[in-house]
Amino acid sequence: MNLPAKVKMENVRVKVTEVTYPPGVPRNRYIRPTDQVIVFLDDCRYERLDSKTGEKTVRERKSGELIWHDRGEDAPQLTNLGPKPYRTLVIELKG
Secondary structure, X not given: OOOOEEEEEEOOOEEEEEEEEOEOOEEOOEEOOOEEEEEEOOOEEEEEEOOOOOOEEEEEEOOOOEEEEOOXXXXXXXXXXXXXXXXXXXXXXXX
């Protein structure tokens, strides 16, 4: 991942990383290596670029909102559209 990230906790079952999304900086696309829960720590607005269709969509999330992603899923390019950074916790579940 090309964004500022800090591992908050890691053991044999889980890894928790805080990721910061600076304004206007795209997060590189990648394939998710594990099942993941994403927790939004700040309200945010971002653009999602679908890697298959090239379609751009704008999404808004609220602080405390959670989303689930399966292992092997495409993690598309995301760009923070807001005026300030926002943070997420990425909770990776290990097999």
